Amino acid sequence: MRYLPQRLVIEKEVADSPLVKRILATLPDTPVDWVDQLKEDEDGENGSFLEIVKFRGRFIKPCPGTRFYNCCGYQILNLGIQCSLGCTYCILQAYFTSRNVRLFANLDEAIQQLTEHLNNSRREIHRIGTGEFTDSLLLDPLIHLSENLVPFFAAQPNAILELKTKTAQVDLLEKMDHRGHTIVAWSLNPPQVIAAEESGAAPLEARLEAAQRCQEWGYRVAFHFDPLLAYPGWQQGYQEVVDRLFSAVEPGGIAWISLGTLRFMPSLKTVIQQRYPNTSILDEEFIPGLDGKLRYFRDLRVEMYAYLNELLLGIHKDLCVYLCMESDDVWREAFGFTPAERGGLSAMLDRRALS
């Protein structure tokens, strides 16, 4: 569903930035509030204001993994926060009180920091994503951010950009000279889960069709079964997703597939109950993990991972399937090996990024 803000709230300091000019040209009839500095408590109904500000922090950071679980060594390029797609389980509801989508307009500074970061460690492979604190392609039809990022990464010998999305907004990617340095990734769930828990996001068929188009344009694609949800009949639901996935895309062009069962900080539970009283995602039992997040019992997690892994590798044995934030024990029981036995999770994914 295309994001159309009801109001723009723009800091005067970024009035002349190319991103602001682009948005104003794309949305000429949307009311604008010009402010000296953004007030944190100004919230449109369901986050319907788009805030455009100058970001004063570090744009590039390591993904906040924890030492208790196998971390994939991902890095986050933070160009905006919040998302309007309204997934019931969205972790951002616990991170940010405002539901407004916020965009950082000083993209030139972000690119400068990123360039320095890559130049300072030229021997390392950098897997960088923009989809940690928002959806990577949510605003693309409005701001054409991909036109800045995809060519930038195409010119970097040691970096791969992953655009993670639940939209089908890939039109702008068609004509870009990506040189294999951008991977487009979708989070997948069965249609009934999407209808109930991801109602603002694109339907499964639209996501898979978008992935098919990206493959036709030479992009590698990736998929994240995250969060995997345990609901009555989940086995059949995920089997159907896997069947539909491989009738749409070529397995040889898939960079990686991650699996991660539902997990969340305890503080998110109340928010979910208040905002989505009819959701059934909290019906299962949860235990706190070593990182403090609530997650399904270990046996259920292992069962889900082993089931999905067998389905996926049964279709193409060379797929790179990995677990997000799980321990060696869970890896061994579900997959039969630990990341350390293959050089570590980060190295496993680096090899795929380069291949």
Ligand code: SF4
């Ligand atoms: S698409 Fe991602 S960021 Fe957006 S609401 Fe859903 S979980 Fe949150």
